[in-house]
Amino acid sequence: MSFKRNLLVLAMASAGIGMVCEAHASSPAQATVPSTADNAPASPQGGQDGTSANAPDQATGKQAADDGKSRSKNNKDKLIQTLATINVTGFSRSLESSIDYQRYSDKIENVVTSADIGGLPDQSIADALTRLPGVSAQRIGGEASQINIRGLTGNFIQTTLNGRVQPSTSGSNYIQFDDYPSELINRVAVYKSSQANIIEGGVGGTIAMETANPLDNPKSQSFNVDARGSYDSRANQVYGANPRAYRFSAAYQGKFLNDTLGIGLGFADLSQPHVAEQYVNESYSDTPQVINGKPVYLNSGVQINQDGGSERRRGYLGTVVWQPNDHFKLTGTTFFSKFHDGSFQRGMRAQLFTNGGAVITNPVVSSSGALIGGTASSIPGGYFGIPGLQAFSVATTDNDQSNDANVFSGGLNAEWNDGPWTVTADFSASHAHSQTVGSDVTADPYNGLGSGFPLIADQSVNFALHGLNVGDFSVANPGMYTDLGRMALSSYSVYPTIYHDRMKAFRSTVKYEFADNPVFSAIEGGIYLNNHDYSADRKVWLYGSAWGQYWLSTPNQPPLALNSSNAVKTCWKGSEFGNFPCFLALNGSAILAAHGVTPDPQKDWSQNWTETQSGGVNVKVRDAFLQGDIDTTVFDRELTGNVGLRVVHTSQYSPGLQQVGNGAGEPIADGRGVISTDYIHVNPGQTYTDYLPSLNLNLHLDDNNQMRFAAAKVMARPPINLLKSGVASYIYNGTYNLSSGTNPLLDPMYATQYDLTFEHYFPDSSGVFAADVFYKHIGSFVQTITDQNYDFAAHGYTVPTNPKTGKPYLNGEFQTAYNNTKGGYVRGIELQFMKTHFLPGVWSGLGVALNYAYTRSGTKVESDLGGFPQKQNLPGLSKNVASAALFFDRGKFSTRLAANYRSPFVSAAQVSFTYQTVYFAAEKVFDYQAAYHFNDHVSALFQVLNLTDQPTRTYFGNATQTSTIQYFGRTIYAGIGLKF
Template sequence: MIKKQFNPFLAMLSSLTLLAGSQMVYAQQDAVVADELLEEVVVKGFRVSVASSVEEKRDADTIVEAISADELGILPDTSIGDALARLPGVTLLRAGGQAGKINIRGLTGDFVQTTLNGREQTATSGSRQVEFDQYPSDLISGAKVYKSPKASLIEGGVAGTVEMQTASPLDNAEAHKFNVNLRGSYNDRADEAVGADDYGYRFSAAYQGKFADDTIGVALGYSRMTAPYVNTQFAGFAYTNSWDVNNDGQDNSVSEGFEMQQRGGEEIRDGYAATIQWEPSENFTLKGDVFYTTFDSEAFARGFRVKTLANGELTNLAIQPNGAITGATITPWSDNDYFAVQTTNDDESRYRESISGGINAEWRDGPWTVALDISRSEADQTFTNSVTWSMPFEDMSAATLMPERDLSVSYLLHGQNVPDISYSNASDYTNLNKMGLAKVGVYPYENTDVLDAFKADIQYDISDSSLFSSFEFGVRYSERTYSADRSVFEYGHDFGLNSSATPDQPALALTDNTASVVNFASEFANFPSFLMVDAMAVLAEHGITPTPIKNWNNNWTLIQSGEVYEDVLAGYIQANINTELMGKTLTGNVGVRIVETDQSSSGLQQLQGAELGSGPDIVDGNGVVSNDYLPVVRGKKFTDYLPSINLNYHLTENDYLRFGAAKVMGRVPLQKLKSGGGSWASDGKFNMWGNTSPFLDPFYATQYDLSYEHYFDDTSGNVFAALFYKDIESFIEDSTIYNYPFADNGILVPTDPTTGEAFANGEYQTAVNNDKGGYIRGIELGYNQAFDFLPGALSGLGFTGSYSYTESEVENIISSGAVGWDATLPGLAPNVFTGTLFYDYEGFSTRLSVNYRDAFVNEEVMAENPQNVYYAEETILNYQASYSFDSGLSVNFQISNLTDEPSLTYFGESAQTGNVNYYGRQIFAGVNYSF
């Protein structure tokens, strides 16, 4: 939740008059684009955005890709993430069907820097990765992706820097502009998930106005989205077990299990943006702006979980050539209680809140320009991960409950298709006399990320130099605090057993008031039926209130909580080039950015032997005191020098050859910098776990870019080809270090009570900078053109598209049971293609867009555990159409994911199924009015 320190910005929200969206006017309106030859070309519809984006790329002093306000304003995307996915070298990672995170040039969001109005953004993800579905496209006037950095750009983008902008109302051509948009939405798979919403809507309103002889500008914007969340899913778990199952001399890999679930709910996003701009003279501008969004995702997940296949007898085997088992009949061993078939009724709701704002003042006096900026960005996330497991018992009315053991499960995977699943006792899972609520767990994740920053930039223009056009200097200081808070509530036992830890927590009976039968549908119709259980109502019937707390029995709740602090002081100098070389114009910049970082983290280090009283008394949520934990603050300081050069050689008026070279850095994911650690003692040795470290170094890379661009002189458009090469020094990985010198690294080693001396050094499960760096290289091709030269109605045609190929020598060996698999660099999809065929003629506008990407490796979380998987190749089609009337009214129609493309994953080989997710088509229809 947004905390009290947000109040100044909430006050700004109510007093500043706001940002935004009338620049997002659905433009079936005319626009005038002037090219370099001062030839005026009148264009309409989507081609407005193509022309604007081409001109921004042409005028840029680095290698960039751009999206114009017009492109976002005409049938706007659900979020800015959808729009960014159309740019060369950018791939999209769908989360819940939404455009949440992006990869750039084969690198994940951990390597992407994101700014809004030039200000670094905090993230709601619990990491540094910005979730772009948090940003309504209605409130964003434009975006750029910087692929080659410059010294004046905030550091942190090894893959690239995404720069989003909101409206500057004094730049608007009209004195007053108002825009209203309303459209309804429908998901065509909503009826497959019981309780899921079918319909939603989007509404946005925006105003821009100029007052006091155009010296004061005001922009206001509001956007609301309610959307059905629908997902029918099969999810396979990682192949972590191995043995010779059929005694043929070859070890086999066996999956942990799998889930089949119906997921549904509703997503509600509200966005507010405001800008007030004052320009009393041509020498001074004062601008204040604020951007605020909330995203509330109410989501359930219901179905089956088949768990720990290795604890059963496997027969009727389907075995792949690599030894992986992709089909079997599993029967529990008589002496093993840890194979289970459970029904799940989980709550995976998230609430995200983000606010970003600041005040910017700019003075211009002769050759001098001075700009000062003060800002704050804060992001909060609460993820309520509630899991409930019901399972069959022999007789729920018995005095002593015994889990049903007379059962078997048969499954057969079909690669990237829905598998076959059957149970020997399928009727038990809808029988109230058999089914009991065995386990309820509530595991909240709460994160807060706050960034305060100040920067000053000075530019001095030179009129009499044959080499430089200007010099820029600047300084930026920022303070960032990231906090993570964990807690837990648990009732019962995973496998329905009354263990010694929970003897008074037996399975709870279900009734007609708390459970009802649900069936799978469509491609998943062969799956067995199950009971939809209201677990909170069951607990309430027994007087149980689920209240998550921190407690020593689950000491990870305290160890994984903590704060990360990051203070950064950066300065830069940059010379902007404007000269001639061999009779042709050469522009660009050269500079260096110097960055001093002070990073640290506070947390708890677990000691050993509480009877020694070596730590202070700390009370948990149950009131239990422990002195086996030591509060620590650990960290490091370091300084980086980041030189860069960008050159643009004007071969002709329409042909450019660009070159860029730079040393770049990307900061460590925030959650990996935590200093807390658990411990254990064995054989006289002290050992620690945590897989985080405040001593990690950033990602570093040296990169080179070369681009050729040709701009058409008879129509708006261009064609380009770009080569890039990045040499990354190292990556971060979890590692176990044996005989680790704890004391030498500032970690207290407690006393062994049996010897009276310090424990010997044992193993340290931590995160490290590895030595597995290497190159990433590739090529990008692009073509954009409106075919104005065609006769008559054919002149409305146009195309914009790009292709990129990326490769890397970086490989990871993923351990997967008996056999590992070679994995590419996470986030790297070798082949990516985006294309849009559009048609704008008179009042009619339509376009068909395609986004294709190859398979790539990334991490996903299944059953609370991260696992590395391949995301299968994917082709997404989107269709949009509209008609505009002279009155300013337009009607529009849109289909997202036209072919209902599923999201698919697998483990190394496509036969080893990971996830099969169907999100359905989203259909929109509505009206827009602009005046």
């Protein structure tokens, strides 16, 4: 080879790195991602992405259409040869297929294939992803849901299905992966490095899910059915939770018209209990209170809760592929998932210890000055000396947290190729909807209930925190809380939240493959257009008073009597919670109905936050990219990869309401028809353009070893819920002040990232050892701040006139979200080892998969939820993340024991209706799975998930200040699978 070519390639690499370091950034977008099968093999069922991928047939090694992405001819040949050697079943087959995807990809990625997901099914896609290096999950309701990659939360991760950016039911950017049934997903990849033809948005990484292409099915017709029953070990300890449930799925694939028309249909149905037992310590005041002559940070209260109810998810999938010849393919796909979480939270809540609301005696104080035990009691004579008025109480609660969510994603993809040319076009539409009931119901013991003037009884609670274990909770008169003659409903509050997330997109690419270019195998360019519309609606309905002061604030809404049909005595069971006092399991809606009261939540000017927190966000993204695919040699070694540039133009605006006051606004009616003239419609926002260069190089040292280098400028859009414009105002000392916590002028979060990897592949795809050193420099993070002397007019906000001066009010404070948190690095190393067939004879089916990631960050976030000021780590980052699986496949039998570990991390957790950023303690979760195939048509499956009933433990600042201890139970599955 010529020395000039070496110089050319090295110069090009240097230029690409320099471009990444110096490029000026500016905005995030939704992501259409290339196929997970970039330069990789197909799973046993085949695969297809948004750019219409036909992967090589595993049974015959026949090469199908190229997938719309570059792949060197040498790598294609190696791929076919490798697949021809695969003749194993079970988890070993999926692992070896995943290895080949990783090996022949033109970027750094890790893959989970359908044999892995479907052969030994996971609870969710999130569970499957946690077996990949550097990937961890946060358990919500006991089930893995939100994914973290390389220490970054879901808002830094882009997610696609068949190459199309997915909308979210979370109300923010991150995807709740329990919306996606694992039975309907054929393959999932995590892209660790970026390239120009990947839609922007993945600072942490991109998760690309794919459904199957029925034309890749080796059979002309197939029909699969899976049915399993389940049992939750903790559900019988929670009132209203059924421990028994089921899971069912069915899939059909057929080929017609001489294998030119493929049809795929899928259905998945999941029913399971929503189960958790909780001990909750609420956050601390940042202003200490003097107790016994010493300053003490007080917690807001203590709770004991049973989370019960049921969950139902139904997923539907449809695929039609028409490929009349080798030059044209048309693919239509639709995915729909409907998830109903009918969950409630019932128990007891000792509330409002702070601000003089309770008398604190016998305090136990931590070394940091925080209250971690003692007795909280009612104020003698009443709060502020008013009899019957108490801020403190030990309320019996019934919180309805039910949520209905659905996701639709569909589109039409066309691909044409002729000679060196390949052209693709993809039209898509998607929609996510989520609606949460959000009711908070309290009942209290009263004196004089049934008389004309009942007063809340004096009460007290003794509590003691035990760090990462369940604490103590006892009351002075436990029988009072189950006495229907003394207990009554004090308050019923409903705070519904409704989210809509809609996208319409178009993507087109043109690729030209060179026949004999010494450096480039192909050049590719394309465009991407996405219109993204988001809306949030808040409503409210209130009855009574939570603290027995109905006669003061709501005289026409007295406490409502209970009866045995709507309040059932419930006692705790089990070793962790069995010593807690019994309580009444309330049915709040039935209590209202018994008294002829009907909730009617609406937007309401008397609760003006329902208007200002409602609103929309409109984001338009216009992208273009150019990418050169590299296939050359350097110093007699094959070098592949790509270099490119993506240009992203974004327009983001938010229609909403701004409070101006003094009747200076427009006449606007709320949901009850009340007119206010204190608000105006606004639509602030901005437009910007970003330049995102990328470089991926893969040096093939020999047939089994390769080194990769990747560099890119990447971006993630700010959480879309923080882009809303609605703001409330207040006047203070002649200044105009706004408060929102959101900001439509937020910039994206940018990062420059580098990867250097070494990969060793064992013969016959039997294993891999890989080490990846990575570094990300993130420019800034979003944080809620108070900006003093904010120039409202300069940023598009109307400042009303001060009637005293005849001039606009002076600038005051703006409580808002802002990209002001100092950025920093995220760096680490990921190690991966997988090996099958390392023992002889009968033990040849034994295999092992090990992953470990060490991640550090210099970024700190300030928090005072523990009372004293402290610096928290970057949310989502665990310093150590590891997974291990020991599996055995032989003949008809497959089994696997898997473990996932993550060290402590910081994240937002829901405590009642409030999200608080807390520390999560280290977790170890074990799962066991086994399958037996009686013949080609019938198999049996047995699973135990969360084998050791691992709880989720969170705390404030240090481990002595408990936040929440939650136990979810272990889930046992048993069932059969049928294949025809």
